[in-house]
Amino acid sequence: MGSRGSTLSKIPNVDKLMQETGFSQAHIIRLHDRFRALDNDEKGYLCPQDFEAIKELAMNPIGDRIIGAFFAQGPQQETVDFNSFVKVLAHFRPTDKNRPKESTSPDPINSRTNKLKFAFQLYDQDKDGKISRDELLQVLRAMLEMQVTEEQLESITDRTIQESDTDRDNAISFEEFRKSLDKVNIEHKMSIRFLR
Amino acid sequence: MGPFYFPFDNLLCMLLGISFTVWITLLLVFIIVPAIFGVSFGIRRLYMKTLLKIFEVSARPRISSVFINKWCLSLALGIIAKEPTSLVEEMTEIRRSGSNRDLDEFEMSDIFYFCRRGLESIVDDEVTKRFSAEELESWNLLTRSNYNFQHISTRLTVLWGLGVFIRYGFLLPLRVTLAFTGVSCLVVLTTLVGYLPSGRVKNFLSETAHLMCYRICVRALTAIITYHHSENKPKNGGICVANHTSPIDVIILASDGCYAMVGQTHGGLMGFIQRAMVRACPHIWFERSEVKDRHLVAKRLSDHVQDKSKLPILIFPEGTCINNTSVMMFKKGSFEIGCTVYPVAIKYDPRFGEAFWNSSKYGMVNYLLRMMSSWAIVCSVWYLPPMSREEGEDAVQFANRVKAAIARQGGLVDMLWDGGLKRGKVKDTFKEEQQKLYSKILVGTQEDRSRS
Numbered sequence: 001m002g003s004r005g006s007t008l009s010k011i012p013n014v015d016k017l018m019q020e021t022g023f024s025q026a027h028i029i030r031l032h033d034r035f036r037a038l039d040n041d042e043k044g045y046l047c048p049q050d051f052e053a054i055k056e057l058a059m060n061p062i063g064d065r066i067i068g069a070f071f072a073q074g075p076q077q078e079t080v081d082f083n084s085f086v087k088v089l090a091h092f093r094p095t096d097k098n099r100p101k102e103s104t105s106p107d108p109i110n111s112r113t114n115k116l117k118f119a120f121q122l123y124d125q126d127k128d129g130k131i132s133r134d135e136l137l138q139v140l141r142a143m144l145e146m147q148v149t150e151e152q153l154e155s156i157t158d159r160t161i162q163e164s165d166t167d168r169d170n171a172i173s174f175e176e177f178r179k180s181l182d183k184v185n186i187e188h189k190m191s192i193r194f195l196r
Numbered sequence: 197m198g199p200f201y202f203p204f205d206n207l208l209c210m211l212l213g214i215s216f217t218v219w220i221t222l223l224l225v226f227i228i229v230p231a232i233f234g235v236s237f238g239i240r241r242l243y244m245k246t247l248l249k250i251f252e253v254s255a256r257p258r259i260s261s262v263f264i265n266k267w268c269l270s271l272a273l274g275i276i277a278k279e280p281t282s283l284v285e286e287m288t289e290i291r292r293s294g295s296n297r298d299l300d301e302f303e304m305s306d307i308f309y310f311c312r313r314g315l316e317s318i319v320d321d322e323v324t325k326r327f328s329a330e331e332l333e334s335w336n337l338l339t340r341s342n343y344n345f346q347h348i349s350t351r352l353t354v355l356w357g358l359g360v361f362i363r364y365g366f367l368l369p370l371r372v373t374l375a376f377t378g379v380s381c382l383v384v385l386t387t388l389v390g391y392l393p394s395g396r397v398k399n400f401l402s403e404t405a406h407l408m409c410y411r412i413c414v415r416a417l418t419a420i421i422t423y424h425h426s427e428n429k430p431k432n433g434g435i436c437v438a439n440h441t442s443p444i445d446v447i448i449l450a451s452d453g454c455y456a457m458v459g460q461t462h463g464g465l466m467g468f469i470q471r472a473m474v475r476a477c478p479h480i481w482f483e484r485s486e487v488k489d490r491h492l493v494a495k496r497l498s499d500h501v502q503d504k505s506k507l508p509i510l511i512f513p514e515g516t517c518i519n520n521t522s523v524m525m526f527k528k529g530s531f532e533i534g535c536t537v538y539p540v541a542i543k544y545d546p547r548f549g550e551a552f553w554n555s556s557k558y559g560m561v562n563y564l565l566r567m568m569s570s571w572a573i574v575c576s577v578w579y580l581p582p583m584s585r586e587e588g589e590d591a592v593q594f595a596n597r598v599k600a601a602i603a604r605q606g607g608l609v610d611m612l613w614d615g616g617l618k619r620g621k622v623k624d625t626f627k628e629e630q631q632k633l634y635s636k637i638l639v640g641t642q643e644d645r646s647r648s
Contacts (some may be wrong), residue, residue: 034319055613056317059626061634062307066314092315122307139307145628147635160304172304181305189308192316 017083021090021109027194028086035082045079046070061143065122072121091118094191113178115190120177130171133161227374231411240420240572247548247571250355306634323613338549338570363569371416371568378412383472385409390475399505402476403454410451419573421448428579429453430508430538433501435530438540439602440512441520442553443560444567445542448575455510456500460484478506490529501535508538513595519552520544522609523602526595536582539598541606545574578605 011017011032018028036042038050051067052058060066070088071077080088093110107114123131123139137157144153164172164180172180230236338359385405392398414421429452430436436455438445449455457479461467470481480500486492500506513526520543531537544551549570553563567573580601585594603610 031319038318051318054317054321055323056321057314059630060310060314060317061627061630062310063314063627066311066318089315089319092312119307119311122311123304143306143310143631144635145631147631164304177304184305184308186305186308189305190312192312192319 011082013083017086021086022093022096023086023090023194031086031089032082035085045081046085047079061145062122062139065125065139065142068125069118069121072127089192091115092190092192093194095187110191112186115186116178116181117174119190120174123172123177130169130173131177132171133157136160136172223370223373227415228377228412231415232408234407234411240415240418243418244420244548244572244574251547310630322611359571363571367418368565368569371418374412374416375564375568378409378416379469381412382406382409383469386472386476390472399477405476406454406473407451410447413447414451417444417447417567417573418571419444419448419575421452421574422576423452424576424578425581426452426579428538428581430455430540430579430582431536432506432508433504434508434536434538434582435497435501435533436508436510436538436540437513437526437530437598437602438510438542439520439523439606439608440514440517441542441544442517442551442563442567444551444573445512446510448542448577449510449540452577454507456480456507458482458497458509458511460487480509494529494532497530498533498535501533513599517553517555519554520546520608522611523599523606524611525614526599528591528595531585531595531598532591534585536584537594537598538582539580539602541578541580541602541608543576543578543606543608545576548572548574551575576606580605 011028014025014028017023018025023031035046038054039046040050040053048067048071051070057063057066070080070084073084087109090109091114095110095112095115096108120131121127123135125135125138137153140153140156161170161172164176166176166179167173226237226239382405385408386402389398389402389405392401436449438449446457450457454477456477457473459470459479459481461470461481461483470479473479474481478500480496482493482496497509500509509530511530513530514524515527518524549567549572551567551573558566583594583598583601585591589597600610602608
């Protein structure tokens, strides 16, 4: 019963992973189990079809964008290994409020800025650093599809850009995105409660 | 040197002969004869109690018991705690912390809700885990359920080794022999009974033949079954519905009562058995082409049901094998016929052997071998009181009512998801539901405003 030695030995670079992501050993083991459960043909990595097989994700209006976020590490990336899988999920760890502010060390993956960056890339599909009017329209269309008319979609898009776009270039940059969400409790809304 | 071998040879033959005779006699006396008469010596229950004792002894907690308990608890709870809030509540919360705006205009932060839900379902979702075998809390000395457990102590390894020897060296050959006996008896006896003219004698003999052969098959699997509420057993002219975990469900139910089976005609050995069975009493076998025609299926079923002399039909409305932790959506076809439905709940005890058939991983023969080399199949069968469709209830609501009753009795989770999701994709209607909900929040109120 309950010996973790065998599973731990299957995961490469566990300590490095724990340090980078902040997950505990128990979490990493459970995530590894989940990774293996999703990996239908026991390939050792995940491909888009494995994600598409998750029924609740297929039901999500932006499901395919979320899947895309896993494959965004490099151009034409087609596989996700366990390390990348955990690193993406690390964005959703609740923020450590007690972390001392060290300006020399890089931001942890689950910092407010990095969470915002993750959400930003869901909008910004061509990764040019700006959410263009077209990209915003596409997201709205994904979330609302046939429930609203095209005109309504366009008017919502225009209004949103108008409010957030401070430098009047008809696109929302990351800074403008961050500013418009200044007061939103991102730490809570973009976090998943991992059990011990 | 020569003469030395002959006595040994003879001795060997004699010994083999004697042990073979003893073996066959024991088999007959302890297994086959009781099966014919439906009595039990209680050997299997004794075996089960012994096994439980052994599991307890081998799994006795040691120094790290606290740690193990916490880990087992996390297995049961899952990896994450999901917020049970709805779309509307979440959106209100997100908006409230942002600017003080009403809930009727799009905000960039709205995407957070869908994003988080999506990631939550990647980490842990309700449906995928129903299609793989249930995880055990403690090891039952079978290699196949040894995933996160590894070498703990020599004692455990020795027990495990002994277990392998007993299971594969003794139990498996015994069970395979019994299975062959059972199936061949079924074929032979039903064919013989089929030659008799229709009447009470034929029905009686056919029932006896079926019961006897199924009981032998039950012993072939070392299935220890506890039947509850036998007063609710299905009667003629009704339909018996049960939750589906494996093909063995049929054997388990049919060894306690006589049913008319429903299924597709197969070729080969299965087809041969089917043809033999249908000679003795009317089962309903469909050709592959007929299965698609729902009206034809419904008509044949209702014709059968209306004839009160025919046996109750046995149907598994989930349509596929589920891993016995939940009950998935019942297909409404059998509930449209309009006769009494006798629900039956079947719950397996996974400690002795995993009965769930993961058809995408294992073929039928592989599955049967695994069944026969487990310790035993222990299950409970509850016969629930009969139900009928009420006034103003449509087939789907009736099906859900029956499903809820079965789930409640068997201690299973009642799920709305379709078992067909094992192989098929999610219908777009589910996604549209989400979109509808969201759009109601955004646009619904906008329309009100523009109208005023």
